Amino acid sequence: MSKLAVVFGGSRGIGQAVAQQLAARGHRVAVASRNLDAARATVAMLRGGDHVALCCDVSKEQEVQAVFAEIQKTCGNISYLVNAAGINRDGLLLRSRQEDMVSLLHTNLLGTMLTCRASLRSMLHCQGGAIINIGSIVGVKGHAGQCVYSATKAGLEGFTRSLAKELGSRNVRVNLVAPGFIRTDMTAGLQEEQLIRGVPLGRFGEPEEVAQAVLFLLEMPYVTGQVLLVDGGLCLAM
Numbered sequence: 001m002s003k004l005a006v007v008f009g010g011s012r013g014i015g016q017a018v019a020q021q022l023a024a025r026g027h028r029v030a031v032a033s034r035n036l037d038a039a040r041a042t043v044a045m046l047r048g049g050d051h052v053a054l055c056c057d058v059s060k061e062q063e064v065q066a067v068f069a070e071i072q073k074t075c076g077n078i079s080y081l082v083n084a085a086g087i088n089r090d091g092l093l094l095r096s097r098q099e100d101m102v103s104l105l106h107t108n109l110l111g112t113m114l115t116c117r118a119s120l121r122s123m124l125h126c127q128g129g130a131i132i133n134i135g136s137i138v139g140v141k142g143h144a145g146q147c148v149y150s151a152t153k154a155g156l157e158g159f160t161r162s163l164a165k166e167l168g169s170r171n172v173r174v175n176l177v178a179p180g181f182i183r184t185d186m187t188a189g190l191q192e193e194q195l196i197r198g199v200p201l202g203r204f205g206e207p208e209e210v211a212q213a214v215l216f217l218l219e220m221p222y223v224t225g226q227v228l229l230v231d232g233g234l235c236l237a238m
């Protein structure tokens with residue numbers, strides 16, 4: 001049955017691949033990012049019609065509330081929420097600036113909390129729903145040079161498990177997908193040849209491969225509070 005799905009960070013990379021796979025399965029998709037033109041460009045490439053593009057900075061409570069009010073008004077109740085909006089600011093903690101720490105916390109962690117909270121009325125009204133948060137292998141394993149980023153991703157794990165407990169009785173499932181190295185804008189500046197030596201599958205993953213895991217968890221009716229690593233085996237080597 002066709003459902004309404006909202007994908008934050010859907011304009012590029014992993015979120016865009018998720019939006020494409022949701023649309024390919026016949027779902028109606030609302031694509032949100034700060035850059036409305038980029039969200040519109042994603043919507044233009046989705047299979048089927050009736051998808052919508054929205055402008056929203058997830059770190060801003062008012063914008064999150066406004067975007068959910070608009071979705072409710074124009075599209076109805078949400079069944080699926082995917083939180084793929086995220087940023088990185090790599091560097092040693094010793095040299096890091098508070099401004100960057102705040103941006104990371106507000107976008108990666110607070111942003112997901114705000115979108116989850118804002119989606120609940122709709123999901124409870126539908127008597128069920130599913131949320132996928134995108135974490136990271138570094139939230140599970142840690143990584144030098146990514147202390148604050150990994151803290152936001154580890155925070156998402158605790159948030160995901162707790163929310164799964166809070167919402168289980170209301171038939172809302174909450175899971176987290178933790179990718180390893182995935183070929184997107186976020187990893188464009190990395191030394192791929194050097195880094196893949198540590199990946200048992202010997203390559204970076206593609207956004208579509210993370211999207212497959214997201215779709216799998218969205219559709220699994222008896223799975224909640226779980227963390228699914230999509231990392232080519234990287235965790236085994238870390």
Ligand code: NDP
Pocket residue numbers: 008009010011012013014015032033034035036038056057058059083084085086087088107111134135136137178179180181182183184185186187
């Ligand atoms: P990209 O940089 O390719 O895409 C990031 C997306 O997030 C864009 O759509 C961007 O749109 C959106 N975004 C960023 N900040 C905000 C904001 N404040 N409000 C709303 N939207 C925002 O990254 P990826 O696709 O690679 O990453 C997606 C998620 O996966 C992130 O959470 C990332 O941390 C995580 N991840 C990625 C890995 C990788 O190797 N690529 C590995 C592990 C985790 P816009 O700029 O228009 O707002």
